[in-house]
Amino acid sequence: MSEEALPAARVADSQQARLLLDVSLRPLISVLMGRSRSASEVARELGLSVQRAHYLLGKLMTAGIAELDSIQPRAGRAVRRYRVGPRWFVPFEATGAETLHAFLAAQIMPRMELFVKLSLRQIGDVYSHWGFWLEHSEGSGSLNLGDPTGRARELFEGDEPFLFNLGSMHLSSRNATALKRRLLAVLEEFETLEDAGGTAYALGLLFAEGRME
Incomplete structure (x- = not known):
């Protein structure tokens, strides 16, 4: 996809940067970027309790990262579905890092x-x-x-x-x-061969100029 065809990026403020760059929140943010999810779907996919999923979604909503995508009526309590915008730019000065x-x-x-x-x-x-x-x-x-x-x-x-x-x-x-x-x-x-029902494997590729001592 060309740069022109990509959706507009949102620029994170310092509060949003703290959450977007939180390693522990990255799986949640990633699934919400893919498509909207309910709290119960988030809990099931990430192995969380529904209470914990609601808490984390609330943090993202308060910071303006997650948005309410839809409300689906049903008998009893309506199902709320949340999403996160697919593109963010986090300025270095918003990260709070010294270097x-x-x-x-x-x-x-x-x-x-x-x-x-x-x-x-x-x-x-x-x-x-x-x-x-x-x-x-x-x-x-x-x-x-x-x-x-x-x-x-x-x-x-x-x-x-x-x-x-x-x-x-x-x-x-x-x-x-x-x-x-x-x-x-x-x-x-x-x-391209990734199977949602397959075994999860952690993968890292590191390659930089220099000598590994």
């Missing part, structure tokens, strides 16, 4: 902590006793998870749907761009 570093850390670190917890749960399902292997590999020390018999090749390189790779490589600018394009293409390909 860009502080802002990015606040956004990324909670997700990294969650990713570590999810990874450890999956590792624990495969290994009852594990540790670390520090081995010389291609001019540097390589730290790998494993058990006393060796590093966990079957976990990281086998068919288990799990990856936790941190490292560095030396590439020309051309090849670095090619790698980025290929990773994005693979991501786009599998996004």
Whole structure:
């Protein structure tokens, strides 16, 4: 979709920025951006109590982020459906962060902590006793998870749907761009295969100039 065809973006104030950038509220905001939902639908999709869903919707309504989309009459209490505009711009000065570093850390670190917890749960399902292997590999020390018999090749390189790779490589600018394009293409390909009834998987792609120590 071209920029001209996109809906107009709303500019967040400081109160809205605090909620829009709250990592814990991102799943709720994302589902309300997709289509309108009732409190009971929000509760069911996000695994919340209906009372908690009403509370969070009230916070978004008070801040002017969520809007009442429709009221559907029914016997007893009418069903209220809420939505959030699909495009927002959050000016840096509205974030309250002192630096860009502080802002990015606040956004990324909670997700990294969650990713570590999810990874450890999956590792624990495969290994009852594990540790670390520090081995010389291609001019540097390589730290790998494993058990006393060796590093966990079957976990990281086998068919288990799990990856936790941190490292560095030396590439020309051309090849670095090619790698980025290929990773994005693979991501786009599998996004088209996404099944709402399938297993949820956490995914992160990190790629930046520099050396991972």
